[in-house]
Amino acid sequence: DAMVIQNPRYQVTQFGKPVTLSCSQTLNHNVMYWYQQKSSQAPKLLFHYYDKDFNNEADTPDNFQSRRPNTSFCFLDIRSPGLGDAAMYLCATSRLIPGQGGGLYGYTFGSGTRLTVV
């Protein structure tokens, strides 16, 4: 089945130690997103790629970076994780259909990576 896969499911990292989370998709969607979700809150968009075009949300800390080496893969790099970065990180994909307004079509989330910072 076509899907969005995130690895690892759980990640424990040390305070200040760089960590990379990965996301892959078999849906051939042209948009990929990274969200941060803290307990009892809605997902918060960090950044997205439309094809190779990268878009950073204004309030995303510089500590967070992303790479999309090809259509199928996207990575989230946290350069120096702090205790406040402990959260669920969700990758999502969607397909932009020109003229349909927005990229919500076919929105699909991965299972998420729960990050713990110790």
Added chain:
Amino acid sequence: GIQVEQSPPDLILQEGANSTLRCNFSDSVNNLQWFHQNPWGQLINLFYIPSGTKQNGRLSATTVATERYSLLYISSSQTTDSGVYFCAVPGNTGGFKTIFGAGTRLFVKA
């Protein structure tokens, strides 16, 4: 920017009961999505519903775009319906930013 409000914030149902969840949005939108986040954190796409009514089993959704609201109906609720229901709309016309409501947390008792 556009505001999305969901109600009620919390809901407890007895198994078998019906419920209606509401999503209000402050500006015109040309699409809207409902998601269910299960207790393990997985977000599942329920409906892509810019307007009109759709049904999928015990769930149905209606969006009245001119009046800026959408409703999600759950009939004959089951314990597996528990979790958080989010509605989401585009943050700007033709853009990719997605604005999520705060969610409705549903617990269905056996």
